[in-house]
Amino acid sequence: MECNRKVCFKELIDKTPIRSSSCNRDCLISFDDRKNISISENRKKYLLHNDLSNYIAVFHVDGAMVQDNDKIKCDNLLIDATGMKAIFVELKGTDLAHALQQINQTIDMMRDDISDCTKYARIVTSNRTNVPNIRANPEYIKLYKKAEVKISANSIEEKISSL
Numbered sequence: 001m002e003c004n005r006k007v008c009f010k011e012l013i014d015k016t017p018i019r020s021s022s023c024n025r026d027c028l029i030s031f032d033d034r035k036n037i038s039i040s041e042n043r044k045k046y047l048l049h050n051d052l053s054n055y056i057a058v059f060h061v062d063g064a065m066v067q068d069n070d071k072i073k074c075d076n077l078l079i080d081a082t083g084m085k086a087i088f089v090e091l092k093g094t095d096l097a098h099a100l101q102q103i104n105q106t107i108d109m110m111r112d113d114i115s116d117c118t119k120y121a122r123i124v125t126s127n128r129t130n131v132p133n134i135r136a137n138p139e140y141i142k143l144y145k146k147a148e149v150k151i152s153a154n155s156i157e158e159k160i161s162s163l
Contacts, residue, residue, distance in 0.1 A: 029058040029076075039076050044091040044124040046076075047157040054082035054160055061106060074099075074106045079117065085163055086110075086117040088147065091124050096151065099123045100139035107146050119147035120163060122156050 030037075033055050037048040050056055059077040078087040088106055092099040103121045121143055134140050134151065143149055148163075150156060 027059050027061070029060055031055065031057040031081075037078065039089055039091065041075070041091040042093070042126075043154065044126065045155040046089045046091065046122055046124055047155065048078065048087070049157070049159045051159045051161050052083070054080050056080050056160070071109065072098075072102050072105045073109065074102045077106070077110075079114070080160060080163075083160065083163075084117050085120065085160070086114045087120045087122060087163075089122045089124075093126050096123065096125055096134060097137060097139055099125070100134075100137065100143050104139055104143050104146070107143075118163075121147040121149045123149075123151045124156050125151065125153055127153055 033050065033053045035050050035053075037050060037056060037058060039046045039058070048056070057079045059079070060075070061077050062073045062075055074088050074090040076089040078089065079085070080087075088103045090099040090102050100123070103123065107119060107121075140149070150158075
């Protein structure tokens with residue numbers, strides 16, 4: 001069952017309990033005020049310090065929230081229900097251009113559901129040395145217009161208060 005994002009996100013923002021009828025339980029990883037939120041895969045890591053104790057939902061997008069195999073989508077989405085922030089996370093090997101495309105298309109797919117949120121794109125790659133002039137890439141330019149973009153090799157660590 002694919003997640004009913006519109007209802008699910010509204011319940012998050014209203015801080016009401018998410019009903020099982022509105023959200024595929026496989027897509028929601030957590031929704032609480034934990035101090036540290038960590039997403040990792042193959043030695044790549046995104047770490048968000050929740051220094052404001054905001055309620056943050058962590059979703060598994062690829063294969064859970066969006067199950068359509070024909071659609072390109074990012075790995076995870078974090079929604080800060082208190083601060084109205086949506087953080088799209090892609091943990092990628094070396095194909096940075098594809099990671100940009102994944103986040104771009106995920107934002108487009110969810111545009112109406114998260115229109116009130118400030119958007120952030122976070123891409124963690126295995127290696128940044130083979131990235132030729134990424135700022136000239138058309139996918140980067142499109143993404144930069146939609147979200148604050150941060151790309152780093154191996155890990156990204158940040159505080160919710162600094163977003």
